[in-house]
Amino acid sequence: MSMDPAELADRLGRWSAGRGPLYLLLAARLRRLVDEGELPSGTTLPPDRALASVLAVGRGTVVAAYDQLRLEGRISRRQGSGTRVAGPPRPGPRESTGAPVFLHLLEPRDDDVILLACAAPSAPPAMLLTAYERALPQLATVTSDIGYHPSGHWRLRRAVADHYTGRGVPTGPGQVLVTNGGQQALSLLARAFVEPGGTVLVEAPTYPGALEAFREQTTSLEALPVGLDGFEARVRTSDRRLELAYLVSTHHNPTGAVLPSLARRRLVAAAAAASVPLIDDEILAHLALPGQETPPPLAAFGETVISVGSLSKSVWGGLRIGWIRAPRPVIDRLARLRAVHDLGGNVTAQLAAAELLPHLETLCQDIAADRRARHDHLRAELARRLPQWQAPPVTGGQTLWVRLPRGDGDSFAQTALRHGVAVLPGSGLDASGGSREFIRIHFLAAPDTLTEAARRLATAWHAYGDGRDQGTPAPRSMAV
Template sequence: MTPTVGELVAWLGRWSAGRGPLYLLLAARIRQLIDEGLLPPGAPLPPDRRLAAALSVGRTTVVAAYETLRQEGRLVRRQGSGTRVAPAALAPPGPRVTETSNPMFLHLLDPTPDDVILLSCAAPPSPPRELAEAYAGLVLPTSDLGYHPAGLPALREAVARRYEERGVPTSAAQILVTTGAQQAIGLLTRLLVAPGDGVLVEAPTYPGALELFREAAAVPYPVAVGPDGLDVAEAARLMEHHRPALAYVVPHLHNPTGTVLPPLPGRRLVAAAEAYGVPLIEDEVLSELAFDDRPGPPPLSSYGTEVVGVGSLSKAVWGGLRIGWVRGPAPLVARLARLKALHDLGSDVPAQLVAVRLLGSFAPLVRARVAELRAGHDLLRAELRRRLPSWSVPPATGGQTLWVGLPYGDGVSFAQVALRHGVAVLPGSTMDALGGSTRMLRLHFLLPGDVLSQAVCRLAEAWEEYAPGPEVRPGSRPAALNALTV
């Protein structure tokens, strides 16, 4: 359907209601129309001047909004043919990978064919035995309405004990139970971020968080992640000069690079956030999945009282167990609980009861999960080094993924080729608000060994098509690159 200017204005509604620059508010509303399918792929949008006149705003507002959406990949602007919704803005028939239509979410919403191996969505492929046993022994309360916006008291206490065991004094009043970590980050975004607000993020970072911040029409302030984690000095400088609405970091077993922020930089980061009044969100979802048995760095919340932690059972147990939490100052948790009550009146009670039981004997379950992860990591890395020796495949110290570098080309275009060969991978640029990581791929190692081996076989076939010629050995350079640099 192609709307007229009048119809589009009606669909936009009260798009300018909110805080922040008008162009970001306009871009946010058009983005919503695209994502909801009201503006389908290929649909033309009005010329800048016509839409500006219809909305009673300056032309620069419309131009800037269109340009924002063009950079996200949602619009295409060409001289002589106007502005149109990009073909990839919604998932087209058949699998496709784009920089801004995150493959991790596209595969969940529009599943790929059964013969495609998904290395793009890092989640345990099946529930463990302990989860089935916990559900089998479930006893529902006999006198309980079932509405607990902040979470079941027993589960809030169990999560608080986990923090106590890690050296972070915590009360149940500081815990909000959520429907997974994604809802936790979403609630924090809705509470703390208005359109046009700045958000400090790592580059690269967890793509689900970037999608939430983009949906909130936030302005990202990306800070590079190096071998030792976040560049804390640059993060402090950004907080001092821009005072973002929040800072979102994954300090331990960073997603996707796997880096671990050492304790001293962690202290400095917390001190900077407190000094400049920036809420610091610590994503702890992967923090317990270290391959080394030695204790890792303590949570950032051990360095300051204002740090907000986000955790989940989805990686250690199963993605289908939608139990997450927020750990933060009690007043903030109370505000989040009121906001959550507007949406779902509380997370699933049977799942929360099961989570209480699992957390009661969590250490053996985590050890078993880590053993599986370590075996998958070693197998996938060995297969990649054997079949694709020119790729950079550094080892991970934990977590669920490898951060793999291509010797040349870019991850998005290679992902398209890989998908034709029956394997879906996550391009690094989908996770990097700096616009970097273009030659990187994130590959998970959660599948059975024979499936991982088959996936690497397909990746090798895709690479042969993408970069024809003999496989480049480490330390050598493709002839095409030599020709360009002579």
């Protein structure tokens, strides 16, 4: 297939927007088109002069961009046969990865390790089963629908829109994109907004899955304290281009912090003034402990906020339902991008989610007292067995952010694993390279399991403190 110069120019869009040499900007945009499949392998690209003429640049700019992609293996150039797309590079398999370990810690295990690294409900609630019972008969009424819904099924988009409207954020279905969980939502946003060389602003520490979604698109992550404290000064004094800013404003992962209303208002105003897209990860927002009030959603303070939600933490991870709430042009752009990779999610699951979503607050309130009891139980066990550890209480969420009195979380995580407990070392959650003295553990397990986990952690800590297990860093595959 030969690509017409004008057609390629249309696909390139505003490729020259940004800083840096034109050939690098052109190479970056072509790279994304190749990697995302919009320029399939084998496609013949326009000759240097023809593309340069359409783009109104010198021929040397196109030659240099093509040469850059040739060196990366994404295109091939042979005299007489033109320039062809070779496809994205195919690196060989790696033994380990810095990405969240969805296979290492999420796959079923047949050993006796207690998993305190991954926080999510351990079984679907009865309310979910009821939702499926109500959803299944709806399939019998489906006609003239082939089942592909890249933006999400209209029933669920309407339910998510009503959910936000009920929380004080007026929303229409056209402002909602349904995704296969929150992780896909973050990956789509990273692909849509982050250009190679661009900078993403994150909290330190933060959710490691978000860090890896952004690292897939850029190596430039810049960290600010939790709540993006210092954001206004950052955008005022730095000349580095910001592609995105990301935070978990309510029941922060991993610290449990909640951003106050005044700070929310100031942050949203500053991001809008600087034209920086602001992503608010709301996946834990509904998980307040009893008696705790939370501020309005970040999106209530400005229409430009992009909200990410999911039912994985509040209902069950196996449901794989998430969403993005954003201005209509953003949703339309994300839907086009998703269609390249994924023609839509499971319709039955979306119908069940639409039945369940109006009752989400009730479900979260019903389990809040039990989560409080488990939170208190784990903290009491840690205080009894490991009084040197600092494990502050939280007002919501699912995890404790524990400071170790000595050593580091990476080497202790390896020791803990040898003693039958998987914990998450803090360094994998911190793009600044800090938080090495922390570990993250969840409190969702049954009380007797939490008691046994605390006993094993104490045994591991004594071995670690005796020096028998210090100095061996945990593998990067512990980060999830």
